[in-house]
Amino acid sequence: MTTRQMMFAGQKKFTRPAILIAFGVVAAGCATAKAPDTTAVLTTYADVAEAMFGDAISTAGNLQVAIDKFIAQPTDANLKAARQAWIDSRPSYMRTEGFRFGNPEVDDLEGLVNAWPLDEGLIDYVDTSSYGTTSDANPFYTLNVIANKELQIGADKVDATVIDKKLLQSLQEVGENEANVAIGYHAIEFLLWGQDLNGTGPGAGNRPASDYDTANCTNGNCDRRAAYLKAATELLIDDLGTMHGIWASDGAARQRLLKGDAKEGIAGILTGLGSLSYGELAGERTKLGLMLHDPEEEHDCFSDNTHNSHYYDQVGMVDIYNGTYTRLDGTVVSGPSVKDLVAAKDKAVNDRVVAALATTSKAMQVLKDEADSGKQAYDQMIGADNAAGNKIVQDVVDGLVGQAHAVEAAVAALGLKITVEGSDSLDNPSAVGQ
Amino acid sequence: MSPKRLALGLALLLPAAAVFLIGNSLPARTDDTTQIHKRNHDIKVIRDPALGEDAVARMENVIGQSIFERIWVSAPSSTEAADGLGPMFNARSCVACHPGGARGSVLNKDGTMSPSLLVRFGRNDDGAADPIYGHQLQTDAASGVPAEGRFTVTYAKAATKLADGTVVELQRPVAEVANLADGPLDAATRIGLRLAPAIHGIGPLDSIPGETIIAAADPDDHDGDGISGRVSWLDAEHKTFGRFGWKAQQPTMEAQNAHAFLADMGLSTPLFHDAYGECTALQTACRSAPSGASSQFEALEVSSMLMKVLDRFVGEAVLPNGPKPRATTDEINQGRNIFAAAGCLSCHKDSYDIVWPAGSTKTRRISPYTDLLLHDMGDGLAEELNEGGVKGAEWRTPPLWGLRWAVDDQGHASLLHDGRARNLLEAILWHGGEALPARDHVASLSAADRQALISFLSSL
Numbered sequence: 001m002t003t004r005q006m007m008f009a010g011q012k013k014f015t016r017p018a019i020l021i022a023f024g025v026v027a028a029g030c031a032t033a034k035a036p037d038t039t040a041v042l043t044t045y046a047d048v049a050e051a052m053f054g055d056a057i058s059t060a061g062n063l064q065v066a067i068d069k070f071i072a073q074p075t076d077a078n079l080k081a082a083r084q085a086w087i088d089s090r091p092s093y094m095r096t097e098g099f100r101f102g103n104p105e106v107d108d109l110e111g112l113v114n115a116w117p118l119d120e121g122l123i124d125y126v127d128t129s130s131y132g133t134t135s136d137a138n139p140f141y142t143l144n145v146i147a148n149k150e151l152q153i154g155a156d157k158v159d160a161t162v163i164d165k166k167l168l169q170s171l172q173e174v175g176e177n178e179a180n181v182a183i184g185y186h187a188i189e190f191l192l193w194g195q196d197l198n199g200t201g202p203g204a205g206n207r208p209a210s211d212y213d214t215a216n217c218t219n220g221n222c223d224r225r226a227a228y229l230k231a232a233t234e235l236l237i238d239d240l241g242t243m244h245g246i247w248a249s250d251g252a253a254r255q256r257l258l259k260g261d262a263k264e265g266i267a268g269i270l271t272g273l274g275s276l277s278y279g280e281l282a283g284e285r286t287k288l289g290l291m292l293h294d295p296e297e298e299h300d301c302f303s304d305n306t307h308n309s310h311y312y313d314q315v316g317m318v319d320i321y322n323g324t325y326t327r328l329d330g331t332v333v334s335g336p337s338v339k340d341l342v343a344a345k346d347k348a349v350n351d352r353v354v355a356a357l358a359t360t361s362k363a364m365q366v367l368k369d370e371a372d373s374g375k376q377a378y379d380q381m382i383g384a385d386n387a388a389g390n391k392i393v394q395d396v397v398d399g400l401v402g403q404a405h406a407v408e409a410a411v412a413a414l415g416l417k418i419t420v421e422g423s424d425s426l427d428n429p430s431a432v433g434q
Numbered sequence: 435m436s437p438k439r440l441a442l443g444l445a446l447l448l449p450a451a452a453v454f455l456i457g458n459s460l461p462a463r464t465d466d467t468t469q470i471h472k473r474n475h476d477i478k479v480i481r482d483p484a485l486g487e488d489a490v491a492r493m494e495n496v497i498g499q500s501i502f503e504r505i506w507v508s509a510p511s512s513t514e515a516a517d518g519l520g521p522m523f524n525a526r527s528c529v530a531c532h533p534g535g536a537r538g539s540v541l542n543k544d545g546t547m548s549p550s551l552l553v554r555f556g557r558n559d560d561g562a563a564d565p566i567y568g569h570q571l572q573t574d575a576a577s578g579v580p581a582e583g584r585f586t587v588t589y590a591k592a593a594t595k596l597a598d599g600t601v602v603e604l605q606r607p608v609a610e611v612a613n614l615a616d617g618p619l620d621a622a623t624r625i626g627l628r629l630a631p632a633i634h635g636i637g638p639l640d641s642i643p644g645e646t647i648i649a650a651a652d653p654d655d656h657d658g659d660g661i662s663g664r665v666s667w668l669d670a671e672h673k674t675f676g677r678f679g680w681k682a683q684q685p686t687m688e689a690q691n692a693h694a695f696l697a698d699m700g701l702s703t704p705l706f707h708d709a710y711g712e713c714t715a716l717q718t719a720c721r722s723a724p725s726g727a728s729s730q731f732e733a734l735e736v737s738s739m740l741m742k743v744l745d746r747f748v749g750e751a752v753l754p755n756g757p758k759p760r761a762t763t764d765e766i767n768q769g770r771n772i773f774a775a776a777g778c779l780s781c782h783k784d785s786y787d788i789v790w791p792a793g794s795t796k797t798r799r800i801s802p803y804t805d806l807l808l809h810d811m812g813d814g815l816a817e818e819l820n821e822g823g824v825k826g827a828e829w830r831t832p833p834l835w836g837l838r839w840a841v842d843d844q845g846h847a848s849l850l851h852d853g854r855a856r857n858l859l860e861a862i863l864w865h866g867g868e869a870l871p872a873r874d875h876v877a878s879l880s881a882a883d884r885q886a887l888i889s890f891l892s893s894l
Contacts, residue, residue, distance in 0.1 A: 135505065154544065274489075283493035288500050291739060292516040384730060397493075404489035 035344035036336035038262035044323040044335030045269055046254040050247035051325050051333045052096045052316065057240045058328060059089040063188075064233045071226045074212035083192050086185075087305050092328065093185065093240075094309050095316030101280070102272030105246045105253040111184075112172070112239040116299060118181030120190045122171070123228065125219050127197055138177050145171060145182070146224045163227040165235050183235050186300070191229045193302035200295050200383030202376070204304035267416040269338050273317050274407040277360075281313055282400035290393050295379035306378035307371035310396065314364045317403075318357050338410075346413040349406075356406035360399030367392050479535035479634050479751035484798065485791060491746070498747025501740055502528045502535070506699060508576035509726035509735075518726015518735030520700035521579040522572035522713050525549040528744075531630040531698065535751050537840050538630035540587075540853040549573075550630040551853060552698070553585050553609055554821060557622045561820040564623040566616050568712045570697045571625075579719050580615035587627070594863055597878040604860055606814075607852050616717060624819035626826075627852035628680055632836050637749030638800045639677065639833065640687040641790040647677065647806050650783065661780045661868050663807030663831075666824065677806045680851040681821040682830035688745050701735045702727060709735055750791075753836050760843075761889030769890025772883055776875040781805050781831045781868070803834035803894065812866020815850070827867060837894045845888070858888050 066085035070078040093114065099106045119135065120126055121142035128142075135141035143151060145167075151158040153174060160167055171182035181187055194207030210218040212226050246253040257265040289297030300306045319325045323337025343350035370392055371377055381389030481495050505527045506519035525531050531538050531550040538550020553571040555564045563569045567582050575581040589605040596602065609627050611619065619625075648665055655662040666682035668674045676682035678690040692705035700711030702725075709727045713720035726735040736744075759766060773779065782803040789797055808828045816827035829851065837858070841847040845857050855861035865873040876887065 132507075278489045278493045279496045282489075283496035284500060287493060288497045291497065291743075294516055384728075401489050401493060404492075408489065 036340045038266055038341070039258065040336040041269075041323070041338055041341055042257040042262060042265045044333075044337055045265075045320065046247050046257060047333050047335065048320060048323065048325045049096065049099050049253070050244065050251075051327050052092065052099075052319075053240060053244035053247060055092040055328045056089070056096060057237060057244055059085075059092045060233075060237050060240055063089045064237060067188075067192075067229060067233050070209075071212060071230060074209045074222075074226075076209045079192070079207075079209040079212075083303065086189060086192055087303065087308065090185070090300070090305060090309055091312040091315075094312035095319060095325075096243075097280075097313050098272055098276055098317040098320040100272060101275035102268035102270070103253050103256075105251075105256070106243065109239065109243050109246075111178070113184045113236060113243070114186070115172075115178065115181040115184050116186045117179060117296070118186055118190070119177075119179040120195065122174075122180050122182060123187060123190060124225065127195055130197060131195070138175065138179055140174050140177070140180050143171075143174075146221050146228055163224055163231055165231045165238070168228070168231050168235060183232050184239075185236065186302075187232050188229065188236065189300065189302045189305075191225065191232065196295070196301055196304065196379070198295075198379075200293065200379050200386075202380060204377070205302040263414075263416060266338060266341065266414065267411065269320065270407050270411050270414075270416070273321060274404050274411070276313065276317065277400045277407065278404040281310065282397045282404070286310065286393060286400075287397045290382045290390060290397070293382055293384040295382070298379045298382070301379065304371075304377040304379065307368045310378075311364045311368045314357075314360055314400075318361060321353065321357060342410045342413055349409050349413040353403075353406040353410050356399070356403040360396070360403050363392075363395040363399040367396055478754060480754045481750045482637070482752045482791075485750055494743045494746050495750055498743035498745070501744045502532075502747055504528075505530075506701060509724040511726075516740070518701055518709060520572075520574075520576040520711060521720045521723035522575045522582060522711060522717075523700040524552050524570070524572055524574065524698045526574075526699070528694065528699075532633050535633045536753075536836075537632040537848070538853075539848040540629065541848075547587075551587075552628055552630075553611060554626045554628050554819065555619070555623050556626070556819045556821050557620075558624045558818050558820060559622070561822050561824070563714070564620050566714060566716045567614070567619065567623075568714050570712055571611060572700070572712065575720070576723055579723050582616075582717075583611050583614040585609050585611045585625075594877075596884075598881055600881070602859060602863055604863060605854055605856070607854050624817065624826075626817045626819040626821065629848060629851060629853040631680075631832065632753075632840070633748050634751045634753045634836055635800070635802060635833060636678070636687045636690070636751070638788060638790050638798075639802055639804075639806070640749065641788045641792070642677075642786050642806070643788075644675070646786065648675070650805050651807055659780065660871060661777075661809070663781065663805055663809055664828070666808050666822075666830065668822075676822075677830075680829060680832070681824045682806065682808055683822045683824070687749055688741070691745055691748055692741065695736055703734060703736045703741055704732070704738045707734065753839050757838065757843075759838070759889065759893040761886075761893065765886045765889045766893050767890075768883070769886035769888070772876075772879065772887045773890055776887075777872040780872075781807070781809055782834055783831075801835060801894075804831045807831060809869065810867035811864075811869060814864050814866045834891065834894050837891050841892050845892070858891050859884065862887075 063085040066082040070082040100110055119138055119141050122140050124146045133142055145160055149161045151160045168182045174180045193205030196205045208218050210216050212222050214222045245251050285299050298306050300309045321339050324334040326332050376389055381393050507517050508519045509517045511517040539548055540551050542548045555567055555569055572582045573584050587607045587609050589607055592604045593601050607627055609625055651663045651665045653662050653664040666676040668676050674685050676685050678684040684690040684693055692703040695701040695703050696706040697712045702709045709725035710721050727733045731737045783805040784803055785799055785801045787797050787799050808830055810827050811829050818826055820826055849855035849861040862876050
């Protein structure tokens, strides 16, 4: 997928460091409605999270059923069904991404399920003419767990005769390199699709079903490939269960929000929405690939499903701001929201956030429609010499940036000042040691 | 290059204690892992907290970090906007030499040589390029192009005695080039080693007003304090001066970044247009290798748009707080006083008031501990190469901020321009020339005072 080196290990934790909240005097607001109780807002937030992660487990369960069926009968039809189940499992997970960046418990677990980008040569065979055989940044660039029953990890030889959950967990971020993604949605995606070797041309990965056919095995080690896929899917469900658990009544995230400083909790909601909007989604996942015109920078690159992954990130952010989520079974989780808080404090600011969310949603819809219609996939839209495609993607970036600005205004309106931890050595020569 | 006899009563004891090889992907290992520091912190840089939360700026910073971490590929490739590595190069990414944005170590964690150490070439008189190999030894190359060669480093050991009787063993690296692809170096070419510095704080250093730096220079030592800092003028008219690099050869952060793309990675930028990087006209295979420059991207391998976000990331990078000093506050303060009493502040100027970032109206005090001037550091640190016409014994005062991340829990580090100093005391003891009195002051300290000084430096 990509050879980008992630030497800033733990970047997601460290480049968006601990948040210190300062409470200034709130400017006289033009209150238009009674402000909801902040605890009620936080409760809704946790309820929405619990419901969203619950649905993510449910659709991942469907994926597991389809994968088990495919492994038992590795036919083209069953592979197609498994791929469709993977695509169908993504919306409910992507909607939860708005809970990242504001909740340390989520950030700690996120890498287990959605780590990206990855050096897929760690997992299975790759096309070395495009992928290469070595990386000076990653000694495990072509480790190929599926083909090797014994793995050399530094000075140690690791027995990989049996591919199970424990082995895969031990390989996640091996060598402290974040590109070594052994588990999660994108590892499974690669195992179902294989590499997308079409660049910015049409087409996704095209792994044959016979890669899992032990009777008629292509590319070798079909039994081990199946074991890998099975274990990775089981782990995904385990890890989603853990992420769901932190929002349960006794879960760590819910407990922190309800027992901690309420304003800090509210600030966390907005920090999550703002950070996902610009740094992560607008920046790293979208604008970077657009600037480089590089399909390797595509989020769901094996499956060409990036348009959906972007789209449902946005849908989830709208849900979180509104404090309303319609579950897969049709039931609605709803309650006092951060939107109500902002509206009560300053109607104009809330209007601005709502409008900005709508603008982004509209741009996302255009992106999704373009890809769903079959006109062009996301990796084609970011190609060079494709002004029309580039513009569709740039509109998404612009929308997200505007949305982030609006969220900043909401932070200010609520009298929350979000600042990041300082660096003594630059600012204050006398601070150290005094 | 033969090791010179060191000044200051250092006696050469054991030459060639360990041999390292760099280049051509040959694994280079050493049995003597005590030789050079292997960092045990995973270092990160963060975006300067003073910069606020402007969404576009944050996004560009994140993208710039991705460019900093990006592993470039040789042309031709499927990504025309972002290929063109080489044809000859030292590393494939910025982060390969500046791990986590921090200063490089001579050794990787696994004991192999890191790409952070490279060989610079220049004539002994004016520092002019080697006619074949240019200004730098590129140890790797795109397929079909020979790498220039590789180099070995051997260590000559010497010892010095402090006033309290403590004997400190010092090691001096001696580099030799080998496996040269196009014949021997020119007879007048000399070589020097350079270790990649940290990137943090470069933006603020870039914003120190030039007048302030120039005003602190005293090339003829008119004030008679024994310190004669010299501005690294890059032109005869004294319009431009260098403030970045071990020899202060790059005038701005942007130039430093672009030069790293050119010399270390073989990538062309708006400042340095040559897609063939640093290879000379005599290196025909390199000159005729495919270029990554595409007409729709300004005929450059790194377009101005990519350069802009990379410059933003580097210019905004600072180190996070921590690790917490192990020493007590009292000891650190005592060390601070000793640092001043020894005269270290004459060159390691502590603080500046700057207006940064651009467009800001607020004055901000920074403490980099450098005057960004060139000083004669004596024979011990001298090399025969006169890079850019800067004398072999002259070095730019390196900033000291961030030492708390450069020194590990055991006090080990890879310090000075070639990583020879394995800890702060060794780095101090290598000081000579203008800094000799300060060095001698430290050598005469009691063990407790010496430790206090080290504790202070380790807290910066």
